[in-house]
Amino acid sequence: MKTCLIVDDSRVIRKVSRHMVEAIGLAVEEAANGQEALDACAQAMPDVILLDWNMPVMSGIEFITRLRASPGGEAPKVVFCTTENDAAHIREAVQAGANEYVMKPFDHETLQIKLQLVGVA
Amino acid sequence: MSAQEDSISYRIIADLLEARTGQQIDRGRRWRIPTTLATVFRKRGISNVDQLVCLLASPGEERLADEVVEALLNNETYFFRDRAMFDQLDDHVLPTLREKRAMRKRLNIWCAGCSTGQEPLSLAMLFRSQKALWDGWTIDIVATDISSKAIATARRGIYSQFEVQRGLSVTQMLTHFEETPEGWKVDPALRAMIRYRERNLLEMMDPDQRFDLVLCRNVLLYFDRPTRSRAFDIIHKTMADDGWLMLGAGETASSLTSRLAHVPNTIGLHQPVGLMPAKRQAI
Numbered sequence: 001m002k003t004c005l006i007v008d009d010s011r012v013i014r015k016v017s018r019h020m021v022e023a024i025g026l027a028v029e030e031a032a033n034g035q036e037a038l039d040a041c042a043q044a045m046p047d048v049i050l051l052d053w054n055m056p057v058m059s060g061i062e063f064i065t066r067l068r069a070s071p072g073g074e075a076p077k078v079v080f081c082t083t084e085n086d087a088a089h090i091r092e093a094v095q096a097g098a099n100e101y102v103m104k105p106f107d108h109e110t111l112q113i114k115l116q117l118v119g120v121a
Numbered sequence: 122m123s124a125q126e127d128s129i130s131y132r133i134i135a136d137l138l139e140a141r142t143g144q145q146i147d148r149g150r151r152w153r154i155p156t157t158l159a160t161v162f163r164k165r166g167i168s169n170v171d172q173l174v175c176l177l178a179s180p181g182e183e184r185l186a187d188e189v190v191e192a193l194l195n196n197e198t199y200f201f202r203d204r205a206m207f208d209q210l211d212d213h214v215l216p217t218l219r220e221k222r223a224m225r226k227r228l229n230i231w232c233a234g235c236s237t238g239q240e241p242l243s244l245a246m247l248f249r250s251q252k253a254l255w256d257g258w259t260i261d262i263v264a265t266d267i268s269s270k271a272i273a274t275a276r277r278g279i280y281s282q283f284e285v286q287r288g289l290s291v292t293q294m295l296t297h298f299e300e301t302p303e304g305w306k307v308d309p310a311l312r313a314m315i316r317y318r319e320r321n322l323l324e325m326m327d328p329d330q331r332f333d334l335v336l337c338r339n340v341l342l343y344f345d346r347p348t349r350s351r352a353f354d355i356i357h358k359t360m361a362d363d364g365w366l367m368l369g370a371g372e373t374a375s376s377l378t379s380r381l382a383h384v385p386n387t388i389g390l391h392q393p394v395g396l397m398p399a400k401r402q403a404i
Contacts, residue, residue: 085282090295091295094291094292094295103282103283103286107283109199113201113204117290
């Protein structure tokens with residue numbers, strides 16, 4: 001079973017996302033901030049990471065930059081899931097190494113297609 | 122189903138939709154009518170279907186019927202809906218047409234029931250992604266829908282953040298759309314590939330028009346069998362002898378028309394019967 005790490009400081013968002021991702025058929029781990037997520041990736045790289053932008057400890061951009069520079073960190077597909085919904089933010093995320101971008105709010109169908117586009121669903 | 126949903130008022134609303142569009146709301150789905158018409162109810166200050174029917178019968182309320190029909194039409198769509206079907210076009214149908222129309226260098230395509238435009242735009246994006254292959258070709262995409270509201274949205278070519286990301290990759294979104302204060306605006310050059318028309322699928326198209334490819338996905342399922350059969354005959358008459366029809370993933374023309382045959386090993390692809398077997402190749 002493919003694995004998904006949900007990185008978001010909101011417990012509610014993590015819970016809702018977990019529900020959707022599990023329904024798509026992936027095993028889910030959670031992290032409440034970027035450092036927890038980096039620690040989890042050092043233990044085992046997930047197949048895909050759903051990543052919030054604004055979080056305590058480090059931003060989503062800082063996380064992905066550090067992830068991509070770490071050993072094996074180029075492997076996971078990273079899908080930003082954020083309320084930062086303007087084209088400038090989207091371009092910045094892609095340049096930092098994001099594979100896909102989901103603007104909140106989104107529905108199950110949108111997330112499923114994004115996960116299909118990155119090849120994990 | 123409750124007795125209310127089988128009441129004369131619910132039947133009148135279902136009959137109105139059928140008379141105007143040919144689409145049916147069968148008894149099992151009539152419970153959705155009040156929810157679907159919530160905006161109309163709110164606008165008119167009413168709260169149930171009985172009140173709506175009384176209003177419809179009132180003098181000076183002729184436009185209300187239009188509003189009700191518009192609200193009942195299902196405009197659900199998104200970009201590259203059922204990507205596997207677009208892969209079929211990409212892998213087989215378009216290469217075949219490119220070979221067969223190499224002299225003419227023109228493709229006529231009809232998106233029947235195009236809703237708010239995401240399907241024809243997906244098709245236009247597909248051609249744009251193969252720009253070199255179609256250099257010098259005229260790709261004429263006619264997109265029709267019975268809903269004037271849907272066609273107006275399609276013509277405007279501006280989509281909400283929710284709509285624009287449904288089905289598109291982030292790269293496609295950034296390539297083909299520009300963020301504006303009103304929403305995400307499609308590239309005018311892509312939009313210009315499509316001619317939008319407000320039209321009922323059951324009305325005959327220009328009799329001289331022959332389409333190389335017809336997309337009619339998730340539309341005919343709202344019609345009863347005789348109406349679907351009629352629609353297939355109309356579509357068949359508009360198709361080139363070696364043209365293609367793509368229905369929705371779960372749809373088939375089998376048993377409804379003798380004029381179109383499912384292409385083996387495909388999802389929803391049909392071709393006119395009478396093609397030599399060698400020409401109607403399985404994929």
